[in-house]
Amino acid sequence: MNWIANSLNRKFILGTTSGLAISSLVFLLLYIPLYQSELGGERAHTATQINNLLQASLENAMLKRDLPGLSEMVKKLGAQQGIVSVFITNPAGEIRFSSREGDFGKQLASPYKAKTLSTQFIHNEYGQEVLRSINPVHNKAPCKECHGPAELNPINGILYVDYDAAPLRKKVRDTTLLLMSAGALIVILNLVGGWWFIHHYILKPVNHLTRASEDLTGGNLQSRVSMQGSDELSKLGSTFDLMAMRLQEKLQELEEQKRFLQALVDAIPDGVRIIDDQFNVILTNQAYRDQHKLQDKTEVGDPCYLITHNTTKPCPPTLITCPVHEIIQHRKPIKVLHQHHRTDSSTLEVEIFAAPMSVKQNGQEKTLIVESIRDLAKEIKYSQEQKLSELGRLATGVAHEIHNPLASVKLALDATENAIADHENCPDSILDHIKLVDNEIDACIEITGKLLKLGSPPVDSLELVDINIALQETLSLLAWQAEQSHIEIEEAYEDRLLRVLSSEGELRMVTLNLAQNAFHAMPVGGMLKVSTFSKNERIFIQFSDTGAGIRAKDLPYIFDPFFSRRADNAKGTGLGLSISLAIVEKYGGTIKVDSEFSAGSAFTIELPDASHKLEVDA
DSSP states (O other): OHHTTTHHHHHHHHHOOOOOOHHHHHHHHHHHHHHHHHHHHHHHHHHHHHHHHHHHHHHHHHHOOOHHHHHHHHHHHHTTEEEEEEEEEEESSSSEEEEEEOOTOOBOSSSSOOOOOEEEEEEEETEHHHHEEEEEEEGGGHHHHHHHHHTTTEEEEEEEEEHHHHHHHHHHHHHHHHHHHHHHHHHHHHHHHHHHHIIIIHHHHHHEEEEEEEETTOOOOOOOOOOSSSSSSHHHHHHHHHHHHHHHHHHHHHHHHHHHHHHHHHOSSEEEEEOOTTSSSEEHHHHHHHHOOTTTTTTTSSSSHHHHHHOSSSTTTTTTTOHHHHHHHEEEEEEEEEEEETTTTEEEEEEEEEEEEEEEEEEEEEEEEEEEEEEHHHHHHHHEEEEEEHHHHHHHHHHHHHHHHHHHHHHHHHHHHHHHOOOOOHHHHHHHHHHHHHHHHHHHHHHHHHHHHHHHHOOOEEEEEEEEHHHHHHHHHTHHHHHTTTTTEEOOSSSSOOOOEEEEEHHHHHHHHHHHHHHHOTOOEEEEEEEEEHHHHHHHEEEESHHHHHTTTTTTTSSTTOOOOOTOOOOOOOOHHHHHHHHHHHTEEEEEEEETTEEEEEEEEEEEEHHHHHHHHO
């Protein structure tokens, strides 16, 4: 039944066939009796004419008392084609004349009592189906001498004519078969014509509409029906195409608005995510995904606590201030500090400013939570870098202002020395003093050059940095501080060119931070050993001190922002190591620490060897 129910064409064929078949059956059921009746009536009419002729002949023969002639006439009539028998009975039903031998004197089982003509199909006494025509012969005035008055004997006799019913039945059957064949042909023609009509004018357009609807459902917004004509289905197709065009325009507008919204959110430098009241993330920006090292929008639809807190259920509001819970409860903005988890199992300290946003979805007002997430480490780094940049710019300006006058003084001294040398009587001590001043000015110029390099901002493109020279020049700036702190600086560099691809100013800043950290660890003096060596295409820089060392419980936190445990009890910012680690990691390196409390620490920087990389690229 589903096979029929799923097709309008099959429904039409089944319905039409059933209707025509029932109509044909009803027609046949009505037609066959009617046709038989008409045929019987026709036979009856013919029999009446024959009976009238026989009656006239009978009356004539009876008046003439020509009974043998009447008997001969009955026999000849019974011998006619299509007539089975002809016989005449008296009113009592006794056969007086018959076309068949041996019927004379037989008594009919049911004598005919009516006074009118009757024609009907019956089975005779021999079991043969016949159409029997019964015609009473009425008593008339000329017959009263033999039959008495008509008032007493109205019927002289009854004429029976039996026609063979087989030809009649065959004619009815042939006519019925012809009608059935004609009806079947009409049914087939109607079915074919109806099928062609419904297929061409209904099913074909409906199939176009169905395919176009399926294409639209599948996302093909270019799908159109493009039906020709002006009938109802063609108008429906045109309306469908207009609807599809408007739908495509609206969806394109929605997609453009969605892209604009995403681009707008992605342009915000802080991490942004929007959460519904069921703790599910529904929108994020690029800064948020970068903060948490997430793939492109894969976290949308996941619970916020699963992404950033690595739990399978919401954070308990009694243990942690949850922005979603607080905003749902109080509908007010909130600012909190959290520790978030990244996908690589690392953590980051963040500042979250969350606010409610009311929207209408599916006709209902809903509250969404908008979180602005700021990476505190990056914020601190930016702040410290800005401070260091300002100090570097100040140092560069001071060095520049000192460098130029010193250069002018050096030129003047050189000219003075040349002028004095031309006088033979000039004491040698004066020349010695001038040379001493000249050498000191060279030292000052060299120091200002080092300050200029230390304060130079990071370049946009990487540069080849000679590690040994950068270390040596930076540590020379700390010589006076080391002397004042009773610290001896020992330098042991590998006797070959060690180069890395990085920013020279930033590597000098790392050197300065690690050296000053070592100074802070030796408040009463000690030794700082700075050494370099290479191994397996990597360059190593090691800062070893004989200071206070680091407690084992503090080692996991020394690179965290704001963590500070100085041996000289001074209040530090706790940013030097975190900034140094960020710089080294930016150039593909690492920093490892080995420390023993009260015995000293060793910080080892590992960076890729640029010389090997250049050889491979070449």
